[in-house]
Amino acid sequence: MDLNKIFDSVSSIDGVELNPETNLIAVPSASLLAVADKFKNNINLEFDFLMCITALDNGDSKNFTIAYNFHSNKHNHSIEIRVSVADGEDVPSLSSIWKTADWHEREAFDMMGIKFTGHPELKRILLPEDWEGFPLRKNYEVADYYHGVPIPKDKSYWE
Amino acid sequence: MTSIVKSIIDSFQSFPIDPFLLAVLAILIPGIIIFLIMAVNALIAVYFERKVSAFMQDRLGPMEVGIFGFKGGKKFWGGIGQTFADAIKLLAKEDIIPNDADKFLMVLAPFIIFTGAFLTFIGLPMSDSLVISNFNIGIFYIIAMSSVGVIGIILAGWSSNNKWSLYGAMRAAAQMISYEIPIALSLILVVLVSGHLDIYGIVQWQSENRWFILHSPFAALGFVIYFVSVVAETNRTPFDIPEAESELVAGWMTEYSGFRWALFFLSEYANMLIVAFVASIVFLGGWLSPLQLIDLPFFDIPDSWMFLDGTIFGIFWLFIKAVILIFCMMWFRWTFPRLRVDQLMYVCWKIFIPFALANVILISIWELIF
Amino acid sequence: MDTALDKSIVNIDEMVLNMGPQHPSTHGVLRLKLHTDGEVVSKIEPIIGYLHRCFEKHCEYLSYEQIVPFTDRCDYLASMHMDHAYSIAVEKLLDIELPERVEYIRVIVAELQRIASHLVAIGTFGLDVGAITPFTWTIRDRERVLDLFEALCGARLLYNYIWPGGVSHDLSPKFIQRTHEFLDYFETQILEYNELLTGNKIFIERTADVGVMPADVAINFGVTGPSLRGSGVDYDLRKTQPYSIYDKFDFNVPVGEGTMGTIGDCWDRYWVRMVEMEESIKIIRQAMASLPNGDVHAAMPKKIRPAKGDVYSRYESARGDVGIFIQSNGKNVPLRLKMRSPAFCNLSVLSEIGEGWMISDVITILGSLDIVLGEIDR
Numbered sequence: 029m030d031l032n033k034i035f036d037s038v039s040s041i042d043g044v045e046l047n048p049e050t051n052l053i054a055v056p057s058a059s060l061l062a063v064a065d066k067f068k069n070n071i072n073l074e075f076d077f078l079m080c081i082t083a084l085d086n087g088d089s090k091n092f093t094i095a096y097n098f099h100s101n102k103h104n105h106s107i108e109i110r111v112s113v114a115d116g117e118d119v120p121s122l123s124s125i126w127k128t129a130d131w132h133e134r135e136a137f138d139m140m141g142i143k144f145t146g147h148p149e150l151k152r153i154l155l156p157e158d159w160e161g162f163p164l165r166k167n168y169e170v171a172d173y174y175h176g177v178p179i180p181k182d183k184s185y186w187e
Numbered sequence: 188m189t190s191i192v193k194s195i196i197d198s199f200q201s202f203p204i205d206p207f208l209l210a211v212l213a214i215l216i217p218g219i220i221i222f223l224i225m226a227v228n229a230l231i232a233v234y235f236e237r238k239v240s241a242f243m244q245d246r247l248g249p250m251e252v253g254i255f256g257f258k259g260g261k262k263f264w265g266g267i268g269q270t271f272a273d274a275i276k277l278l279a280k281e282d283i284i285p286n287d288a289d290k291f292l293m294v295l296a297p298f299i300i301f302t303g304a305f306l307t308f309i310g311l312p313m314s315d316s317l318v319i320s321n322f323n324i325g326i327f328y329i330i331a332m333s334s335v336g337v338i339g340i341i342l343a344g345w346s347s348n349n350k351w352s353l354y355g356a357m358r359a360a361a362q363m364i365s366y367e368i369p370i371a372l373s374l375i376l377v378v379l380v381s382g383h384l385d386i387y388g389i390v391q392w393q394s395e396n397r398w399f400i401l402h403s404p405f406a407a408l409g410f411v412i413y414f415v416s417v418v419a420e421t422n423r424t425p426f427d428i429p430e431a432e433s434e435l436v437a438g439w440m441t442e443y444s445g446f447r448w449a450l451f452f453l454s455e456y457a458n459m460l461i462v463a464f465v466a467s468i469v470f471l472g473g474w475l476s477p478l479q480l481i482d483l484p485f486f487d488i489p490d491s492w493m494f495l496d497g498t499i500f501g502i503f504w505l506f507i508k509a510v511i512l513i514f515c516m517m518w519f520r521w522t523f524p525r526l527r528v529d530q531l532m533y534v535c536w537k538i539f540i541p542f543a544l545a546n547v548i549l550i551s552i553w554e555l556i557f
Numbered sequence: 558m559d560t561a562l563d564k565s566i567v568n569i570d571e572m573v574l575n576m577g578p579q580h581p582s583t584h585g586v587l588r589l590k591l592h593t594d595g596e597v598v599s600k601i602e603p604i605i606g607y608l609h610r611c612f613e614k615h616c617e618y619l620s621y622e623q624i625v626p627f628t629d630r631c632d633y634l635a636s637m638h639m640d641h642a643y644s645i646a647v648e649k650l651l652d653i654e655l656p657e658r659v660e661y662i663r664v665i666v667a668e669l670q671r672i673a674s675h676l677v678a679i680g681t682f683g684l685d686v687g688a689i690t691p692f693t694w695t696i697r698d699r700e701r702v703l704d705l706f707e708a709l710c711g712a713r714l715l716y717n718y719i720w721p722g723g724v725s726h727d728l729s730p731k732f733i734q735r736t737h738e739f740l741d742y743f744e745t746q747i748l749e750y751n752e753l754l755t756g757n758k759i760f761i762e763r764t765a766d767v768g769v770m771p772a773d774v775a776i777n778f779g780v781t782g783p784s785l786r787g788s789g790v791d792y793d794l795r796k797t798q799p800y801s802i803y804d805k806f807d808f809n810v811p812v813g814e815g816t817m818g819t820i821g822d823c824w825d826r827y828w829v830r831m832v833e834m835e836e837s838i839k840i841i842r843q844a845m846a847s848l849p850n851g852d853v854h855a856a857m858p859k860k861i862r863p864a865k866g867d868v869y870s871r872y873e874s875a876r877g878d879v880g881i882f883i884q885s886n887g888k889n890v891p892l893r894l895k896m897r898s899p900a901f902c903n904l905s906v907l908s909e910i911g912e913g914w915m916i917s918d919v920i921t922i923l924g925s926l927d928i929v930l931g932e933i934d935r
Contacts, residue, residue: 050866050867076776076777077776077779078779079779079871079878079897080869080882080895080897082869082882082893082897084893085893095867095869097869097880097897101776101790104797104798108869126777126779127777127778127905127909128777128778128902128905131901131905132901139613153605153606154605154606154609154934154935155609156606163611163614164613164614240689243690244690244693244694245693245694245697246693350572350574351574354596424687425687425759427687428917521689521690522690522753523688524683524686524687524688524757524759524760525686525687525759525763526759526762527763527915527917527918528596528915528917529596
């Protein structure tokens with residue numbers, strides 16, 4: 029199905045815009061659940077696969093973008109939407125609609141520090157529970173110690 | 188049919204020896220003989236298993252370790268000293284007991300299993316006149332003594348203070364105790380037909396009539412049930428749930444190392460040997476030569492035909508039959524996947540036991556008719 | 558002696574069992590927390606992260622050419638697929654046209670890799686169920702595939718072969734002939750595996766009707782690849798959205814039908830992998846028959862410096878749908894690279910379909926999902 033037709037199905041929802049250069053649909057985080065609901069249940073769209081949730085840092089670690097990739101098995105079309113959030117702002121979780129979002133959102137929280145409301149158990153997934161900091165942010169500084177073990181900063185003797 | 192114990196006592200009768208010392212000798216010498224049998228059996232059986240499994244898996248098995256300078260060449264006998272070396276390594280290994288484990292029980296468990304196998308060998312004859320002690324309740328004694336091993340396994344799993352070992356122990360308890368029933372029911376068949384409980388009487392019956400497996404289709408079915416049940420009794424695949432390698436690491440043996448583990452291993456192979464012996468004696472004619480089968484009533488063969496009979500040949504025939512059965516047990520291990528616990532129990536209680544019971548009834552009817 | 562007893566063993570209500578990072582059957586460093594009631598598992602909680610190597614953070618400091626060896630190490634059992642997926646994503650960003658020969662070589666190599674990866678999956682699945690012999694046989698045959706790869710690019714496991722814009726080395730003259738020999742030999746071997754596993758009564762009892770994954774549950778959890786096709790969903794990226802030159806080849810996509818039990822059980826997933834190997838053989842033969850000549854380095858850019866933009870490209874690897882998301886800001890180093898690994902979603906479904914089964918079955922189900930921790934943790 030055509031990108032414009034997909035956008036037409038959700039354009040009625042508040043704040044949803046189509047960026048013509050990048051062919052991406054921008055969705056504010058407040059309308060995310062409404063858009064997701066439409067995607068899942070609308071007969072013409074039927075996006076049953078949530079493929080990937082990617083958290084992107086916009087450069088200064090104060091603004092983030094979350095990219096959601098959807099795919100429909102029945103109609104064989106895909107779409108990507110982008111949600112912009114600021115640091116500290118919460119995003120509604122999609123895990124009640126697609127269970128895929130469960131682990132992907134945990135990873136986005138683990139790596140970028142974006143919190144999702146409504147998630148059953150938002151805790152770190154790839155890093156240990158007591159890690160401090162969010163590694164994929166651009167302003168991430170590696171800590172000096174972890175559990176008393178010094179983390180080497182001088183890499184000259186192996187690089 | 189003199190037994191070894193009796194013959195020792197008789198042979199020393201002429202010397203003026205203190206009866207107490209005589210008693211000690213009569214106990215010690217058979218004990219050493221049995222221990223030697225078990226140890227040599229473990230050495231040979233482990234090497235045999237490794238070679239058999241290797242050839243079935245399209246590889247060669249142990250090829251490097253020679254013995255006393257004999258390297259064994261490139262084709263087959265390469266690693267003939269492997270088990271010897273492994274045994275020495277295990278004896279010298281550090282003995283680790285986990286901190287929270289129940290020390291006394293953990294040390295006791297391997298000895299209980301070993302004792303069970305040891306005691307069974309006492310009643311098991313090797314040939315016409317080679318038996319440690321000729322019990323007149325032969326079969327009954329053997330069935331009873333082979334049940335002692337279960338206690339050892341449960342103790343081993345419980346005392347390790349390890350949840351995985353506990354799982355192995357509980358599964359072993361359920362499995363080994365359940366499968367003793369089809370074993371006993373199948374062995375009762377021969378007792379029914381021949382009218383003897385002692386082993387010599389059973390083999391005597393077979394030498395007068397025919398091998399028990401050929402007696403009736405129910406006896407053949409009894410043999411199949413018996414053989415599969417002993418594979419379950421000795422915890423071999425497809426019934427090796429208690430020590431399922433891919434699930435429970437090593438099941439109830441996980442926390443054991445060094446000599447204690449070697450004892451477990453020894454007892455497992457000794458158990459295999461015992462059940463193979465019992466199967467050959469009860470169903471396959473024991474130490475009778477198979478060439479005797481040709482002398483069935485409907486063949487006209489002169490009596491001077493050489494049967495290859497006698498005491499020494501008796502040992503040979505018994506061992507050949509036992510080795511073939513052990514080979515079959517090893518063959519099963521490397522061919523089949525393992526059964527799940529509930530499927531195992533299902534097979535025992537809902538398939539084997541009804542068939543074994545029906546067997547008992549039907550074979551008595553057969554006896555009445557024929 | 559009371560302090561020596563673990564209280565949770567004495568309490569018979571529920572036992573928390575730790576199938577720890579080191580276990581013979583967890584296919585890598587995966588920790589499963591099982592809440593069991595007797596033998597029946599009431600809750601499974603997979604805990605991952607033991608193999609996390611900061612792949613995505615590294616990619617922000619490495620140039621596009623330097624990232625290729627890193628993608629190898631994500632799914633180390635199917636590293637050609639990882640290289641291929643990444644190269645396709647970068648080529649989409651650069652918008653280059655590849656020579657025909659490169660595409661054909663890539664398809665041959667990718668399908669050989671699929672065979673090798675499925676051999677490991679089948680062998681270890683048999684090992685989990687208890688059949689030890691098929692594992693040695695599948696590994697023996699996989700060695701022959703690895704020999705072919707070694708002759709091709711010098712490496713047995715982590716190839717660094719498929720680069721953006723082409724491949725690193727051209728095929729040697731004897732490669733085609735050796736591959737033909739291997740395929741002829743391998744077709745007879747598949748029959749042997751069928752004898753030992755597929756039709757074996759005990760194997761069927763252990764795997765049929767176990768771990769049934771209904772299609773809608775699978776899709777909701779994002780499961781892709783042979784695990785999804787075992788549930789009856791006909792979804793293969795090579796057919797639905799063909800990339801590279803897959804639309805030129807004639808092959809079938811096996812879909813589980815519940816032959817031995819319910820549709821979507823472990824047997825179906827295992828069987829899909831067996832048939833996929835046969836289909837890969839078909840594709841390789843067709844590709845080798847029509848392999849054109851050419852220079853494999855013709856389209857390789859001197860320096861990879863894509864224009865500003867994003868791309869999300871999808872690829873069908875041995876485990877499922879690999880998604881590579883690259884955000885570029887015009888430099889020769891990506892701004893953000895994310896790899897959506899199929900095993901990540903495949904593992905998350907374990908907590909759903911594994912509950913209510915016994916411990917032995919949990920191992921069977923985990924084996925049938927065919928995960929590789931390298932790509933889950935990256």
